[in-house]
Amino acid sequence: MTHHAKPRPFTLEELTAYLVDVFPQIWSRGDYSIDDVGPMSATVRLAYHPDHLRPGGTISGPAMFTLSDLALYVAILHELGRVKLAVTTSLTINFLRKPEPRDLIGRAKLIKLGKRLAVGEVALFSEGSDEMAAHATGTYSIPAKGDEGA
Template identity: 30%
Template sequence: MADDGDVGGFAGRIGARLDEGEDGTATLVFEVRDEHLNPAGTLHGGVVATLVDTAMGQAVRTTTEDGEVPATSQLTVTYLRPGEPGPLQVRGRVRTRGRHLTICEADVEQDGRSVAHAVATFAILDRR
């Protein structure tokens, strides 16, 4: 896991940063800007999906060994209220870690209010 907060990939390109990650958990911070909004002026659902997927993937990475790579195999996002411009936090956590499959959850909060909840299954691939 990157020590400088860089999550890399697409999530890094849109501005997501790793705040902390250890022991099956990870927290991302993100600043919602105008380019992240949909035509209705609220946070685009695809951005939320990217953030929860990334937070959960980072949480899984805290449990993997050298050569193991988590890959999303299923993702369900429940949108609870519209996100708005400004800071938000995404907390991902491993619920059940198996040898080949891992179940995770994530919550997105902004100003102390829930924006979304997600559940995902990650396959653990062997890249040795």
């Protein structure tokens, strides 16, 4: 018996192009990029910019939250394809240490991908650090077939 990996609906380049098309406001300045996608996973980068800092010289909580949410969305789309109406139903983030003022990397892993819900986690790291700066868990609602909004 042979097992074949499920074909992904997007290559990395196709996924990036799709996201720029359906969600241009998040990509317009060039702050975010997709470093990698894999089975049930995605790695997304927030490029360092002083606008992302909070007092004290660390990356702000809202910037970290956005990166976590985006990384989960990318992982879900990589699995499901053109489902732009998948929406966040919950996202919880634990801030573990102050991230350095440099690129922030979000590594998302989907824990469960069902017909109507996706559950995942994201580990955030400052570029070059092995210590997690934050950990997020999130749930997305997946639209019923025919309601995808593709």
